Amino acid sequence: MDEKTTPAALVTGGARRIGAEIVRGLHAAGWRVVLHYHRSATEAESLAAALNALRTxxxxxxxxxxxxxxALxxxxxxxxxxxxxxxxxxxNASSFYPTPLGNIxxxxxxxxxxxxxxxxxxxxxxxAPHLRRRGGAIVNLIDVYAERPLKGYPVYSVAKAGLAALTRSLAVEFAPEVRVNGVSPGAILWPEQQDDGPQPADILAKVPLARPGTPGDIARTVRFLLEEAPYVTGQILAVDGGRSVFI
Structure with a gap:
């Protein structure tokens, strides 16, 4: 891409896990990326250095x-x-932990x-003002639990349901210059601190494709919504192997 026409994106929570794969995917497609992080400085700087070594x-x-x-x-x-x-x-940045009723x-x-x-x-x-000038787009990382809440996680489920509603609202508010869509991952990466919630085997038993997805599945979908879906806005795409059919 020509330097003057090279697009730029801001990815929140881009140092690790799915966020890092989104950064890699956009970078590989020729984007310049502002990689936001909070506490993961080592991972963020390492990823930025590796990608800058590939393209200055x-x-x-x-x-x-x-x-x-x-700060926002x-x-x-x-x-x-x-x-x-x-x-x-x-x-992409998100907090996820249980909040059992009675202890919230x-x-x-x-x-x-x-x-x-x-x-x-x-x-x-x-x-919004910057994106309007470029005919840009927003992609929000939601969750299949926005539609079907996860037991023991009522506050998280409510927050993601709010983000789903926000996605549709902003699609109306920012149209026609800016498109706003969402991606709802299913079984992609297991939580780093596994609790007494749903176990991997139980979750996969309800996935029609009978396997977990990969961070690359999410990254490719994000890129599609940013680059290749000019007539798509206000939509939330579940990338979950069909799991949301059952839960």
């Missing part, structure tokens, strides 16, 4: 706490200034709603 000045790692309202607009503005444009926003705290509510719903809203609001 193509990835920038930026630290921000998405629970800090003041600043993150977007820094990202947009880096290469003088912003063509895509991928709201206001901190739980604030943190889970903050990372999964509040931050995407205010990042999208800040990014």
């Amino acid at each position: 000045d193509s990835v920038l790692a930026l630290q921000a706490d998405l629970d800090d309202p003041a 607009a600043a993150l977007v503005e820094t990202a947009a200034r880096r290469w003088g444009r912003l063509d895509g926003l991928v709201n 705290t206001e901190t739980d509510w604030t943190h889970l709603l903050g990372s999964n719903l509040k931050a995407p809203l205010f990042l999208a609001q800040a990014a």
Whole structure:
């Protein structure tokens, strides 16, 4: 791609797991990427260095706490200034942990709603003027549990349901210049701290394709929605091997 026409995206939570694969996928497709991270500095800097070694000045790692309202607009503005444009926003960063009824705290509510719903809203609001200039797009990472809540995770499920509603709302608000869509991963990566919730074998038993997906499945779908779906907006695509048919 010509330097003047090379698109740029901001990916939140891009240092590890699915976020890192989204960064790699966009980079491989020729995008420049602002890789946001919170605490994963080592992973973020390592990934940025590896990708910049493949293509000079193509990835920038930026630290921000998405629970800090003041950090959200600043993150977007820094990202947009880096290469003088912003063509895509991928709201991938997310907190996930159980909140059994009877033990939910206001901190739980604030943190889970903050990372999964509040931050995407205010990042999208800040990014909108830049995206409008480029006819850009937003992709929100949702969850199959937004439609069918996960037992023991009511606050997380509510937050992702809110993000699904926000995705559709922003598609209306930002049209026609900016498209807004969502991706709902199914069984892709298991939680790093497995609790007493659903176990992998139980989940896979309800997946028609009878196997887990990969981070690459999500990354390719994100890229499709950013690059190859000019007449798609307000949609949420489940990438779950058919699991949402059963749960």
